[in-house]
Amino acid sequence: MTEAFTRQPCDAVLCDLDGVIRFFDHAEVIRLERDAGLTAGSTAAAAFGPENGTALVLGQITKKQWADSIARALAERIPKADARGLADAFTQTPVWVDPIAVALLREAREHCTVVLVTNATTWLDDDLAQLGIADLADDVVNSARVGSAKPDARIYEIAAERARATPDRCLFVDDRQANVETAVRLGMAGVLYRDSEDLRESLRRFCPTANRHSTD
Template sequence: MSGDGRLPYDAVLCDFDGVIRHHDPGEMIGLERAWGLAEGTTMKIAMAPERLVPVARGQITTREWVASIVAELEHLLGETERARTLGRAFAEARALLDKEVLALLRRARARVPVVLVTNATVQLEDDLQALGLAHFFDEVVSSARVGAAKPERRIYEIAAGRAGADAVRCLFVDDRRENVEAARALGMTGVLYREVADLRGALAPLLEGDHGPAFA
């Protein structure tokens, strides 16, 4: 808290995958190795802009996205069944939540709005419900619902607006450098997330005097 009693931020805007939610790629990597593909091939295919951007903007369904991944895998493997198996391993990878990150965000939310800002598919709401996070955030800004994806300027402006905060008073946390740089270009305080310590350090001025538990 500053000397005049003003909080350092009026809102916290946080990414989902790579910060709060992590997927276990073990099965997928094992299949890639067994079938002669370089580790990470499936993920690279999935995240290629020509596939990711349409699903992130809600222009195609999650099923269509996975089907396009399988089609490319089939081209590489020369076999339909293995491609489908890898596609299922990608789509059904076990989701893991970082409890310490959630605990820090819960403490932050006691002081300012916490907004989820994520490049997501139209399945996001179902995922949040299944993970017990349907009511965790003050607002959820999903690229598939607003038709704009990070690092596009518009999604940041929507997020700040829903938080009721000026961009320059927002803390933005993401695990992708280009997304953080786009937030900084709008005047936000951008944090490139690599580990929990990054978030803890960024929130320290906001949580000053709050000695709540690190986990919840």
């Protein structure tokens, strides 16, 4: 766990979504890649490469446009039917949420403001509803809606504004080092997430009134 410095308790928890709360099961995609003679990760590279990555998280393409673009990229290497199957499988990948992270954030919300800060898509609201976590946070700052993506500083500033907290009273949790580093530069307490214990410990240290039952 990485932190900025010792400070007074935080008023807000700004938490990443993917890799902290939501996780993707790519087993079927990996199987299809293997069957098509592609190395594992080839579809993800097409999905988040230069043609798609930025446009996706800034809300500039639809889900269909994203899938079509992935299929076109893969069709340069494998038959079109296989490329389409992989594109559809990737954009419909099964997901699951970590119940421990969800429980910790629900408890934290009883004592401080919780805001999800995520590089996501225009259909994120539907995804959260389907997962049963639409009410997990007080607010959601979605890059596809605000036009700024981590690690750009603006999305952090928007999140702090939504939480009605100054940066020095915010705890920021993310599974990517570059995203944490931006938070720390802005004066936030930055925590690099590796597993749910990092979230539990960071809430205990920076939001001491939160998660008190989980640490008894």
